[in-house]
Amino acid sequence: MAGSRPLRADAVRNRTKILAAAREQITRHGPDVPMDAIAEAAGVAVGTLYRHFPTKTDLVGAVIAEHSEIITGEIEAAAARVGEGSRAMAEITRLAERTVEASARDRSVKAAAQTLGAAHWTEQQEERFRGAMERIIAAAVSDGDLHPDVTVDDFLMLILTAPTDQEPAVRDRWLTLFLAGFTVQSRERNAGD
Amino acid sequence: MAGSRPLRADAVRNRTKILAAAREQITRHGPDVPMDAIAEAAGVAVGTLYRHFPTKTDLVGAVIAEHSEIITGEIEAAAARVGEGSRAMAEITRLAERTVEASARDRSVKAAAQTLGAAHWTEQQEERFRGAMERIIAAAVSDGDLHPDVTVDDFLMLILTAPTDQEPAVRDRWLTLFLAGFTVQSRERNAGD
Amino acid sequence: MAGSRPLRADAVRNRTKILAAAREQITRHGPDVPMDAIAEAAGVAVGTLYRHFPTKTDLVGAVIAEHSEIITGEIEAAAARVGEGSRAMAEITRLAERTVEASARDRSVKAAAQTLGAAHWTEQQEERFRGAMERIIAAAVSDGDLHPDVTVDDFLMLILTAPTDQEPAVRDRWLTLFLAGFTVQSRERNAGD
Amino acid sequence: MAGSRPLRADAVRNRTKILAAAREQITRHGPDVPMDAIAEAAGVAVGTLYRHFPTKTDLVGAVIAEHSEIITGEIEAAAARVGEGSRAMAEITRLAERTVEASARDRSVKAAAQTLGAAHWTEQQEERFRGAMERIIAAAVSDGDLHPDVTVDDFLMLILTAPTDQEPAVRDRWLTLFLAGFTVQSRERNAGD
DNA sequence: CATGAATGAGTGTTCATTCAT
């Protein structure tokens, strides 16, 4: 049940090293790190980078994919816990915290992705992400903990706009403000005019 | 006692043309527009760019400064209106909308600033911004429309994290969610655990 | 007294596949096709290419050799037919047509050979080529169909300079003009001065 | 009545140096000389090459254009001489000799042009070339020195297929054979079968 | 003071060749 090709042991090792180096270099030096720098950090020649990832965009995309995979996994796990009786709203809050945390760690990678036009999610991942998230949201709404208008896209927005380049305290404050909207939505918007 | 140097009329004209061209080119083609492209769009030679702005970073910084100046001006105007009796919360809402709108228009410029490490605000501007905003916030709190914990930094966060690269509808939804936190803050945060 | 080494059946098969793939790839994509592309087209790994042909130049040389072998074979056949009574001049004309035709088909391979400095003929081939051609020429001259000054090198020149990258009609016109010189040579050359 | 832009004195000097260096380097080292090598030979930085010629193809094209210009000029001069009474066929012969000679000198440049897909003639040049050549041909035909079927394209073919990479003696022999076709065309083609 | 030609280090990417598996 393995992938399409077995892939040699050393090739796998290199792929891992490259991804790690890419993540680290992009994080440390921003979206414009030369491929040469990533190669050197990975301890391989540039050609090897290009054998594994035909394009810089592809490499950055792969790093992003790893990141997205972790987030997707966590959401699925949360959905499972909700299915077993955990309170949905608590899971949402925790999810938001962890997700923002993870995004903060990889903020430069996201910047690189934006610069290069690499996709953040594969279609498959988005599907899994949406499925799990919908179940959690439905549960929280039926618990009366979540405003019924809240959608998966709102959560996606949360992930994408979190101030990942700020201090933890700032991020936390941001989360507090944003999550408030998930419970009560300002009925007074535009009201004062 | 005017500016440090008289600055000839045509020099002023050039400066203005350059700033306008820079804003337009960066907006149209992203943060990586060559200086040559900006020069051509401005109808001057590159050398002239470098006479006015010693560095690309300086030029982008100046463009950002213009943008920030407009925002700062609007906030000061809103503060003045509040002083004259306008309801503070309504001003905050309108301010948020206009600010996000303006940021959306200049999002590429912000990206350029980030890429180049140019500052978003001068100290002076931040001071004026904070002063005016504090007055508005205080009024809204005393009106009972705003949660007493809300600070100027919260508003700054709003400006900086708005999803400026999304469709207007998305930005609007985002604003609704975020502004909710300004009124009621989730007391239940972490409660479900 | 067979070849220097028995050469296993599958090795022969590989060699053939490689040569075919090389010819096709070079023809299709020009002289600069990567070795990898040839390897893939041949259904083998690059390493196998290098086992059979230590250098790209060697591979291209081998393809050219095949081509030259066909031409050499045709000339020998024509010489044989002349020996059996066929009119020599008719054979020369037909030979010219077929040779130019064949060269047109493999023009990219010739270009590749030039680019890489690969030889067009082996010494052995040239010897066979010259021998047969001399017999045909001698016959045509003694028939009174061919100008007595015509040499094997003239025919070689015909092969090498034919406009192989042009349309068939152009090639045909070219052949007509060039073959005229084989019969009558401009006595007036320089005469008008 | 100068060109569209005056172009600074030093820029003109550089353009000339670059063209000369390009011609020499391509001749010496073949069509694949790196731009860096040409730059170094010209005593300028690569950037300067690209300021004058946006593309390697453009540079090679410019070298070719110079070459074509010389040939075009010679043909026009010959046409003028014919108009003044010089015998047309003699001019054709001399033209063929000089043209092939010139092509031989710049053979590598032609190869480079082919490799890069650069055009050999500008439309304007081709028009001038064709006009002048037609006049010469018409005169030679009416003199009874040239076969009436000969066209400008035949002469173009002569230029393009001359064995420019061969020794002078070979080129001369080639020319003799080819020009024969201009006078008498083999009526016997295919006759012997 | 403006011009725009020149600079040259740097970028992503390719590809002939080698060699561990």
Add this chain to the structure above:
DNA sequence: CATGAATGAACACTCATTCAT
């Protein structure tokens, strides 16, 4: 003996910045 991963020197081209005109 085949495989295909790894190598690394090249290459065409870009662009912020400098400086002669």
